[in-house]
Amino acid sequence: MMGTKAMLWRWRRNALRRRSDATEAWVVLATGMAIAIGAPMTGAATAWTVQDALDRQRQDRHSTMAVLTANAPVVRAYVGGGTVRASVRWTAPDGTTRTGDAEVKTGLKAGDRATVWTDNRGALTGEPAGLAEVEARAGLSGAMTAGGVCAVLVTGGWVVRRRLDVHRAGEWEREWAEVGPQWARKRA
Template sequence: MYPGNRSRVGRHHPLKRRVDLVETRLLLLLCVLVCACASVLGVVNGTAALRHEQSVVEQQRATRHVVKAEILRDAARSSPWTDQSGRSGLVPVPVRWTGTGGGDVTADAQVATGAKRGERVDIWLDRQGRITTAPSDANDVWAAGMVGGVGTATAALGAGALAGISVRIVCNRRRAAGWEAEWSRVEPEWTHRAGGR
């Protein structure tokens, strides 16, 4: 086989059927479409998730404020809860701060393990003066955008893989039907030759 004839020979190979060529072209087209769609959908959905999370953060910042509170009791040195890094999490202890009306307010807040009585910590309050969580930060916003984009792209790739499997199944059935039709045409001749010997 000459290098210059490689593509022609590949297309017109005697063992290559029309369904093989159709399958190859369909899978190639599907691969290109799925990659393009996964990229576009991932970017679009990731951007939408990013914008949504940014609006949530803006709303949180508008409805929450931070105050300094005094720890009223030593915090435990360890916590049964841990964060993603395996470090001990926060523990609840009573704290006191000055409310909007000027009076003292006492409630339990989550503080770092080992915090001492009398230390001052930042706590976040909502509009009603109840303890709440801090607003999400930039890392949370970017994480939401990444999860939205990657999740959508992964779903599109999964759908493309299922479509590719479907194309393969249909083409395999077509090949099997073709082989069976050819065998039914050739078998009598083979049986006659084998019986004649």
């Protein structure tokens, strides 16, 4: 098991510690702190933003009764029914009659009533997400954002550490070029 002294050698002053070793220690610390603080904060902010947008969408969409203006196609591929797009007519909040294509149950006939979803202006929209779906989508969006932030930070830290490794290798080569010939003369 590695002791505390061995783990913190880059922070202590000693003859073997290079400036790049201390820089690497600071990069690792900064990356860890950014992950510990930044990832949860951005994940939570994303989740709140997505949930707020979906909640507003739920408030802005309303179910409206419409009348089919043509027969809805019959689709037998669904067990227990399904939905298809069909031409419908409905009354908007301003009292005007509108027509368009909306999702309705398969097999309905012209003149049948169907529930469609409209926005505050009376335009057709899709059904809003349910409460469970809103929470799931918000949570998933937040988790994916937090994971993305972690991936970016870890990758950035890795790139910096690799550059420090290349720099250290160059230092070793330069120093060995100076010291190597001196050692060869002593052995001869």
